[in-house]
Amino acid sequence: MVLTKMGNPFRGGSIRKPNEAMRLIVTTFVGVIFGFFLGVSFPTLSLTKLNLPSSLFPSIDLTYIEDKYSGLSTNSLLNALSSLKGRRSSSSGSYMLNDTQIWVPTNPPGAERLPPGIVVSESDFYLRRLWGLPDEDLTIKPQYLVTFTVGYDQKKNIDAAIKKFSENFTIVLFHYDGRTSEWDEFEWSKRAIHVSIQKQTKWWYAKRFLHPDIVAAYDYIFIWDEDLGVEHFDSEEYIKLVRKHGLEISQPGLEPNNGLTWQMTKRRGNSEVHKDTEEKPGWCTDPHLPPCAAFVEIMATVFSRDAWRCVWHMIQNDLVHGWGLDFALRKCVEPAHEKIGVVDAQWIVHQSVPSLGNQGKADNGRAPWEGVRERCRREWTMFQERMASAETAYYQAMGVDPPNSTAR
Known part of the structure; x- marks a missing residue:
């Protein structure tokens, strides 16, 4: 058991x-x-x-x-x-230490990886020396910029015009005929900026070489044609009047009997500045709209720094003649009928020299200038259509009705 x-x-x-x-x-x-x-x-x-x-x-x-x-x-x-643990900063995260990257959203687009203290987002056309100290390069810093789109055949006219601008102006010449070295016969040419690309217009140049960040050093930017008589014009006096009357976009008055298209740009002998006019019956849907107000032409336009920043963005990259821009400039200042005007006391003569038109191409028996003029008119229509479509799309996206005030 x-x-x-x-x-x-x-x-x-x-x-x-x-x-x-x-x-x-x-x-x-x-x-x-x-x-x-x-x-x-x-x-x-x-x-x-x-x-x-x-x-x-x-x-x-x-x-x-x-x-x-x-x-x-x-x-x-x-x-x-x-x-x-302990290495990470408890700050907002704009900066990262050691082997991590900097990321500063407030820097200009594309420069977020740089420390803000090194960012230089604006430039100018000041000429610099190849020697010495940078802060000793300039004896004077010009406050204003004047550009002319030129061909060498107009050298005498341009020489006379540039002599009307003081040393307080940086001079830029855009050469549409490719001839630059010949201008060295003029003493002022040595301190000018020369840009040479053949058969282009001033708005083509402006879009590519006058970016607002490049011309940010200048209070006013003059973008002028080459066929302007300036016997009765003084640049410094012009600036004084523009400041006095608060003009953001302006032009000198035109001598009444030469090259006049619009009543708005006609010089008045009894005033310093005018900002409105009377046009032909039916031409102005509103007395505050072009061409009766808020209007200057594109032949001898002067922009403030802030106004140019807006206008530059409005210039279409593929529309090179600028036709239609003068009717849309008002969109860049407010109130436009008070800040756009014509300076009567400093006036010019439009000589109407069709030099750029001759840079066109003869085709089917037509003269070169005819094709140029045809494209000018076509671009005006295209610009108007683009602006109207863009504004309509914007207001629709915002869910509001567009305003009824439209210019011609």
């Missing part, structure tokens, strides 16, 4: 031990397999999607860690967590 009772438990114990051993082996194997797959998949897990308590990783940007260490092993990741 005793042997029997003692044998049963012994046999039962010998049976259970192999089962437990097998269970332990299976459990261990499953655990190894699970651990392997967990280890392989762990780097792809998103730390930012795990609801980890903030006390576990204080002051640590998990998004930053995930991006920087996504390809590392678990060990390295844990080491990175501990090493980064």
